[in-house]
Amino acid sequence: MTPATLPRLLSVIAPCRNEAAFIDAFCDSVLRQQLPDGWRMEVLIADGMSDDGTRERLQQGCARDGRLVLVDNPGRIVSTGLNACIARARGEVVARLDIHTVFAPDYLARCIETLERSGADNVGGPWVAQGTGPMGEAIAAAFQCRWVVGGARSRDQGYEGAVDTVYLGCWRREAFARFGLFDEALVRNQDDEHNLRLRRGGGRVWQSGTIRSVYHPRNSLRHLFAQQQQYGYWRPFVVRKHGQPGSWRQLVPALFVAALALSTLLLPWTPWPAVLLLALYGSYLALASLAAARAAGAWRLLGRLPAVIAAFHLGYGWGTWQGLWDVLRARSPSSRFARITR
Template identity: 60%
Template structure:
């Protein structure tokens, strides 16, 4: 049996050699042959040269160009070249257990699912310099921040709506097609949604173990999740449904805050412009008060919730993280929410994506 590993990458000079080493050291059954296809998004930081050297020393590794430079085009190019019966996607910024690929294969053989994978486990670097990254990872893992996504539950075994990375029998792509190349983000969620709508199954196994290293700055988390939020409405428009309710909540919350702010400013402006005896001045003042009251109430409720969640997370992950967690949680929620609102506007009104969101952030 042959297994094909597929990897999209771009500008990963600091990580690519360690990644290749970890893949080469995967523990596989004796009857399994391995091939690795890496789609390089036209890197210009030395990644291509390192990959060329590695491929020259290990014939199992192959590099192909990914002129599209985004994940979906890279994955599809790898799939087109892959010759394996079973296809496993890996990410350069993740560390894998030595039996990761073997467990993917065993889970598929045991369940017959159309896509299998393990839980999404985030971890930050140890030491003082990694405090923010550990806070980002701890918030990422919290069900209160992620909306209860099962893919973040490290102990869950069973069917899920989406799974981290993924591993598929070749028949899955023959039946459901490849990844949507119009999506810069959320191409995996869209593909999993397509599998579900087509009657397929996605299975998560806690025995498939890996560790993901998230962004290490709050600004980068905000930018990343703003992009995630932006592309989600295009997935929803394509399929006419949300993958899960949790994908809608951040956008609705931010929209409510913006509506209250607009009412407050509009009411205040109108009341200021109207003479004191004007019939509509009282209504304008009432509108301003309504907006201000709503804005204060929503902000107070959210602030209290963030304080409580930050306290709960820091008790388990480390009290030194508390000072960063409120900002990190807000970066997740407001980034995703603001991105969602702009995404809905472009998906439903402009009917096309903004080119500014066409470049991957890292």
């Protein structure tokens, strides 16, 4: 074959750690992806030194199919795993996937098509959640509701156009040469930070509803609160780096937590600030719960939604203040928030 007729190469990258229960199904689903004519792929999976059998399953998969490549990720976090994959990737296009997401059969094909059609530097689809069990379904319903997530366009399945950030992502390889790799100092929010850096450098991020996937969120309040607390904790480190957040709506939970704390301090003198704040937030919880239940078409979730929405907001807001406290004291990030767990 001449260079002009050689198949074009897509590099699929995915970080993982201790995913023995999910890794086989993930690999099988990726290898079944329908690529456009003239394209082939390699699938690089960065394992964060798993100790639950994930590595052994990956090694077996690599022996069965040469498209699978196991990449060591001694850093054990998402950003180091992504960068390790990119360093090994040979494709002209790089697409990131997630172990806990189910992808439409044409997901990668639509990524390539949107990348070429839009001329953007990073493209992706809407962030669609589907939970398991009553609590998981309630978490997914809240996650999907724009009232809960501050109007984020990433939840709008019909939106096509420029966005601040996008779920997962698909880039031309040259984008990493122009805008750099993922920040390995960030355990969370490394994707938001990279998209912010890309946009500040003159690049474009694009969302298309033709790129379809379904994400499976956590299914307990405790795990949800811990996840959101970790997301919130790393937000001030992004702000310190760029002088601004990825989006101003990301600071609203922290302002709510501050107002709640101030109202509590004023209780010995006057209860009215706390009463007013709780009345306003209670009304918001009720309306947001109704909106989420209606959008999900599942009124049976209504009793769980107020607690779920509060876990989203309080976890993220409290985590943001914890991160800001460490930033203001010029401390290194806390080891409490330095490990990704499911």
